[in-house]
Amino acid sequence: MLFLPYPKTRREELYDRENELKELEEAISRGERLVLLLGMRRLGKSSLLNVALNELPNPSVKIDVRKTYSEYSSVNRYIIGKILLSSLSGKKLVEEVKSFLSRVRGITFSGMKVEITSKDFSITELLEALNEYGRERGRVVIAFDEAQYLRFGGATKYDGIIAYAMDNLENLTFILTGSEVGLLFDFLKFDNPEAPLFGRYHHDILLERFSKELSEEFLRRGFEEAGFSVREEEIEDAVEELDGIVGWLSLYGYIRATRKLNHEKALEEVLKEAKSVINTEISRLFAYSPRYRIILKAVALGYSRWSDIKDYLTLKLGYINDSNFSILIENLVKYGYVEKKEGRYTIPDPVLAKVFREI
Structure with a gap:
């Protein structure tokens, strides 16, 4: 049913995303190592990813990083490793993957299951094992849905891990989705010469709203x-x-x-x-600063210039210096709730704009 309000899993459930689906599948088939699936909320990124992974002939793993962070308040290597391994449990593991994973420190096998049992566990070694498995199966695809939450890895630096994999593990493809595009690019730091992923090629697929x-x-x-x-x-x-x-x-x-x-x-x-x-979604943001609520209301009411929005905020909550105000409004852009084009700010989702006008 086209109207089912849940992420889709089959091609026939998608509507007019054939071009994006073909582009994603072709990127994987030609061996792209990092693919970014981008777009604002509620455009169907998760559905497109689900369908692509279900149709691929390659082994694949999908991790909802936002859900993982919400459940564990962290996305450290043990948690991500646990999810990766749980997706490989069962008959396939016993028949195909066990010989590759047996060399990874810190994991043990129990019947049809594989578990992390030691602090010596290395997620890099796990990726190296999956790369060897991918050599036999053509490729292993690892998808991180809402990947901007990987920034909460603590001591685990996922940008460095991905950079290492891109340089050394030719049989792995990473797909990263992100509705908070600004935060995702802040995490990946492609334009920072001191960051691990600086200058790395990434194939971007942008989902647009329907005409x-x-x-x-x-x-x-x-x-x-x-x-x-x-x-x-x-x-x-x-x-x-x-x-x-x-x-x-x-x-x-x-x-x-x-x-x-x-x-x-x-x-x-x-x-x-x-x-x-x-x-x-944004209760934590409002709890952090009540100014976010007023900024969103101002933009929803039609204030689009930086100075006008700041004046509205000052009128409602008192003085704020230019630097602090700029940080707040740019954070809303990074979170995807506000869009900035040609020096003007708007709320791209008309439904949320209505809600913000009433808050």
């Missing part, structure tokens, strides 16, 4: 598939409100088709869900 025409056709096909009749003007208005962001379009369609709500009520429910998302 107006594509969004309308997506809704038509989804409602037709669900056997639910809607008026054309309702489709046009939904696209006007949700602006080609497939996550919101899917949620709108799913709510209407499954709960039999009218157009206005379904849009209200999408807005309610957006408010819940905001409370979950």
